[in-house]
């Protein structure tokens with residue numbers, strides 16, 4: 363049988379400028395972030411200053427218009443950076459939230475004044491962004507949140523708490539989901555942009571949560587007790603827009619996760635092919651065992667299917683046509699495949715796969731949460747089913 367190599371697949375949206383950006387991003391993650399990875403893991407968060415370094419390399423806010431300090435590009439540029447971060451093996455900087463989510467809300471709903479005030483700092487990395495939706499009593503039922511914002515003159519007084527907030531320990535800027543009218547469900551929700559700091563009266567950070575994966579990125583609890591937020595920091599034309607805004611932005615958030623899921627599958631496959639070709643058992647490379655070959659062939663097929671699916675979603679999103687159901691489908695299907703493929707790959711490493719010196723172990727531990735955050739995969743299936 364002829365031993366032809368599988369042709370290299372290239373994402374249809376990818377152009378030379380994306381390849382150049384990928385080189386730049388890879389160099390940054392490998393040379394500047396990874397050498398600090400153990401320290402970041404031990405302290406439970408990256409250094410704040412690392413966001414500024416990413417900003418200096420032009421890796422933050424690539425889809426934000428240049429007039430606000432961004433790269434003036436598209437979601438495709440952001441996707442390249444998210445992919446390279448996974449490929450390099452860094453999971454400390456919360457870039458998916460910082461660039462992929464926070465800036466999207468500000469670009470879409472911010473007033474000119476709000477954009478000028480916050481976007482340049484987010485793009486340079488002076489400010490770290492976070493989003494607070496989930497509360498201790500529940501995350502899936504978003505309309506049931508109880509964090510309250512009560513109008514008091516030119517301010518809101520905010521009371522309540524949020525948990526599992528990515529970048530929560532470092533965040534300077536938080537997009538906070540609140541109830542401005544507790545008698546209403548969705549129609550009572552609003553988004554407030556909160557400028558955080560350890561000297562802000564009524565604001566405190568709780569624990570940095572210990573997790574089974576993503577240990578170098580901070581996930582934290584946040585508490586608000588009559589914290590004053592200027593009414594001018596409301597996002598959108600008036601109160602009651604928060605739920606609609608989140609529903610409009612969540613497809614991009616789910617696409618960010620889908621992009622990283624596929625990059626993780628590709629990396630796991632690459633690492634495992636290399637390892638099984640080197641490792642021998644019973645006098646021949648593990649790769650030459652029929653089981654290994656079949657497992658890797660299956661993983662390669664799933665990974666290719668995943669890549670073409672996510673590329674289709676990226677193309678739809680670039681055209682402004684990524685709908686809620688397709689994004690939900692991608693999020694649950696791709697993260698389920700990610701967990702399966704990474705698990706199968708880890709098995710082919712044998713005992714070494716279970717040790718943290720091997721990147722496959724990190725990929726395994728980091729994969730699990732993908733089925734949980736940004737809406738659990740069960741909620742994603744509900745969203746898809748509603749569209750059928």
Ligand SMILES: Cc1cc2nc3c(=O)[nH]c(=O)nc-3n(C[C@H](O)[C@H](O)[C@H](O)COP(=O)(O)OP(=O)(O)OC[C@H]3O[C@@H](n4cnc5c(N)ncnc54)[C@H](O)[C@@H]3O)c2cc1C
Nearest residue numbers: 493494495496500501502526527528581735736737738740
């Ligand atoms: C590492 C990490 C980072 C995160 N980052 C952020 C962040 O930056 N900002 C933020 O706001 N949140 C964040 N989250 C929170 C995350 O989005 C929530 O954990 C998630 O939405 C689920 O909410 P919950 O944990 O309260 O689970 P629950 O809502 O209590 O759900 C528990 C279980 O019940 C199932 N379930 C609930 N309702 C239904 C239903 N109707 N049908 C079927 N099954 C159902 C769920 O699928 C789940 O399996 C993060 C979480 C983690 C772990």
